Amino acid sequence: MDNEKRIVLTGFMGVGKSTVARHLAVILQTQKIDLDSVIEAVEKQTITQIIKTVGIMRFRQIETETLRKILTEDCARILALGGGAWTIAENRHLIKTQNCTTVWLESSFEHCWRNIKSSKRERPLAKNKIQTRELFDERQNFYCLADWHFIIRPDLTSYEIAKKIAEEVFLIKFD
Ligand code: S3P
Secondary structure (H helix, E strand, O other): OOOOOEEEEEOOOOOOHHHHHHHHHHHHOOOEEEHHHHHHHHHOOOHHHHHHHHHHHHHHHHHHHHHHHHHHHOOOOEEEOOOOHHHOHHHHHHHHOOOEEEEEEEOOHHHHHHHHHHOOOOOOOOOOHHHHHHHHHHHHHHHOOOOEEEEOOOOOOHHHHHHHHHHHHOOOOOO
8 A cells, every 4th residue: 555645534423543643653653643632722612512512514524624734734644534524525525635555444433432431522413322323324435435444343342443454454463
């Protein structure tokens, strides 16, 4: 794989994109960036506050503007998206035209839901299990457009998943 190529992690809320990105950055000795964290830093509000105050449509616009900025101005090689970003056609187009490889962290809904429930982070789009399950089902068709799919088994740690990605996508050998 091209050593300058960037990797973009996508997948449903609670699958562990940010944690896997952190481990991957350590393994590859490179920088990582988290789309939602950049949005929160720029807007000086949490994602929940942004969605509450300006609504989901405006949040999606901010998300696309921030993604464009990161892809064109930041050199971090690992980018963790928020769970909805890859489902937007314009975002997929931006990512595809910027020398990125996309990785879908694929898991069962129950696994994501357990993590959502146990996390301290508020997730405004995951308040109710039935609606969240519907969102999960609708999004599978978009996530599967990613270049690579890694199945997140509950017995694997985030570090082990990052290691697998490094081995398979970046051809790194571990002893
Ligand atoms: C969203 C996922 C969240 C965040 C926002 C919208 C979504 O990120 O971007 O609440 O539409 O799935 P995480 O996937 O990191 O929870």
